[in-house]
Amino acid sequence: MNQAQRERYSRQILFAGIGEEGQEALLRARAAIVGCGALGTFHAAALARAGVGSLTIIDRDYVEPSNLQRQWLFEESDAAEALPKAAAAERRLALINPSVRVRGVVADLTASNVAELVGDAQLILDGTDNFDTRYLLNDFAVSRGVPWIYGAAVGSYGLTMPVFPDRTACLRCVYPDPPEGVQPTCDTAGVLNVITSLVASYQVGDALKILSGHPELVQKQITTVDLWEGTTRQIEIPLRDPDCPACGRRLFPYLDESRRAPARLCGRNAVQIQERVQTLDLAELKSKLERLGEVRANEFALRFFVAPYEMTVFPDGRAIIKGTSDTGVARSLYARYVGQ
Ligand SMILES: [Zn+2]
16 A cells, blocks of 8 residues: 555544455455446445445446436436446546546346456445346356345335355345336335435445455344334344255356346336347447437437337447337337347
């Protein structure tokens, strides 16, 4: 550590739980943040300020005005430009702490890219808003023996649970399958901004223990909080299930690359399509679509308005189609306007 670093992180070094040795470990640490919404922006800002050496931030979405109430890294200009969250986060973090290596990845985390994107992380933080990605993360983390920290928030309620593969129960020990049916989401039930930062703080607290070299200090508990009710509960994580498909039988169906299918984005009247990974030339697509309707494009995304739909197309071939929850309609629009 040099003198500037000693000064910058002095209050963290003074804290006995971390100290100089812990800070050195943080400066060398590598973490991945999956999902850069309310939870993920808080994780990223806190870990960057704490001096964590390398952060990979993966998010598939772009900044919208309705995000600004709770997504701590973003500004009005990001929403006006419809910047991808991973790109906006990378730009902002460079202003907060330029010594942190930040890799913002604009992508949907899938079985095909999970190893490449989070394979070198010592720890994965869950900032996602969907169970598909969490089960993928759990399969990946258990298969590689990497700790990850589950977090979720909606309304005024949130919960968090650390997973240490082979030492504590994993997500599938506790919840063998994703929940069925309609689940409340931030888009349908709303959310208080500070429940997200509270849940994310629990996650970052655990992350700092793990990355500073003290994973044994992480409480093996599920924490649930309701900020409106003013209640906090901590319960022991159940014992590992020896018959758990993931950490017991070591079956990892979420890592099967053939699972990729169009996904309804719950509560948003939108569908995400990625028929296959391909490289799209957005400038070329823009010139093609300009004759057909309003198009806005930058290097990260192209947005095309074709009433009553709105398509956002990314350079990796992925698209989000708003205005329908019908995957067939969405695939048809994709085929008509983007081609396959
Ligand atoms: Zn398990």
